[in-house]
Amino acid sequence: MTKKFNGGARQLAAFMIGAGLSIASPFAATAETLSLGSTNATSSHYQIAVAMSKAIEAGSPDTTVTVVETGASVDNVKRLARGEINLGLVAGDVFIQALTGTGQFEGKAIDDLVALYPYSDSVVNVAVRADSGITELAGLEGKNFTPGIRGSGGELLISQAFELFGIEPNYIYGTVTDSKEGVQNGQLVGYSKYAAANRVDAALQELMISTDMRILGFTPEQQALVKENLAGVSFVTVPAGFIKGNPEFTTPSVPIVYATRTSLMDNATAEKVASAIGEHKDILVETWPQLKDYDFKSSILETQDIGIAIHPGALAYWSK
Known part of the structure; x- marks a missing residue:
């Protein structure tokens, strides 16, 4: 039985080679x-x-x-x-x-x-409407605010940090597009999101075309609380002018x-x-x-x- 199988395999191989067809080796890399x-x-x-x-x-x-x-x-x-x-x-x-x-x-x-x-x-941009009057994180207490894309690291970090600080915004969840539209029409005072390196995220760049925005920073006390309780988070200080009229601020970086x-x-x-x-x-x-x-x-x-x-x-x- 074994000899007959091998002979058939050799005949098949000879046929395929003669027909110009390739034979995949059992040891060849497979598509993935x-x-x-x-x-x-x-x-x-x-x-x-x-x-x-x-x-x-x-x-x-x-x-x-x-x-x-x-x-x-x-x-x-x-x-x-x-x-x-x-x-x-x-x-x-x-x-x-x-x-x-x-x-x-x-x-x-x-x-x-x-x-x-x-x-x-990536740094976290906690951005609010400039006309909201909010100049520090504590000002988000009770305000309609989106902490990030649902299920994102940004949402988790901001939610955990605000809990440490005793700040309770009225969290409104949605996509980045929902956040931008909510800020534009005044339904939200702001939102937060990770941005690559020390940069303004593309979503915030687009939003600033129509709406004056301010980015909020973390106080030394707030930074200490985060470092003590949330492993893997450090902080960077972003110089004034990161966005027009914005003062220097310190924000989480991961x-x-x-x-x-x-x-x-x-x-x-x-x-x-x-x-x-x-x-x-x-x-x-x-x-x-x-x-x-x-x-x-x-x-x-x-x-x-x-x-x-x-x-x-x-x-x-x-x-x-």
Whole structure:
């Protein structure tokens, strides 16, 4: 029986070769599709996610990457926990809470959560209408305010921080578009959202065309409370003139990584993804010019200092 099977296989192979057809080796690389969880499509972070998908495909021609619009960090972690995506955007503080089973993930630790690559240190812009009269965070008490995209790291950070400060706005949830429209028509006094590096997010840039805005800062006491209670959060001081007429302010800053789970991605695939991002940085820079001088290697290795775990496969690449 075995000899007959082998003989038939040889005949089939000879036929296919004669017909000019190729035979896939059982050891050849197989095509792979990866789903990449990003954020709301109106965010500039979604634009760079699309560029990432192109970079990964450029570095691995046998891989197809599908970008999935999500609610960002918290939503992505939950999707990773359910195995619905292969990798996704996660803010550093959300990552640590998920890995350690604290905060939003109390008793629900995802102990195999690991980072593949970083791409930004993002600041939180707490923006309010200039005509609202609000000049400090405490002024948001009882006011209609959107703390960020539902399910995002920004929403979680602001909600947790305001709880520490004893500030209770009237939270109104919605998309970035909902927030912009709410501010424009006066239904909201403002909203908060992550912005890449020390920049004004694309949504806020668009909003400022029609509405004068002010960005609020965190006091030294508020900064101390956040640092004491929320791991992975640091602060940056942004100089006056960040937006027209805005004074200097200090605001939270967190590293942003793309993460997966070791149970979802093997070492070879993780190294392939990390390598594709590192070797095809030019594709990312076309979308975000500010990444031209961004050091992916040192940034990902430094995240270990605040408790972010790196996938062994990715670490093999970034440690070279």
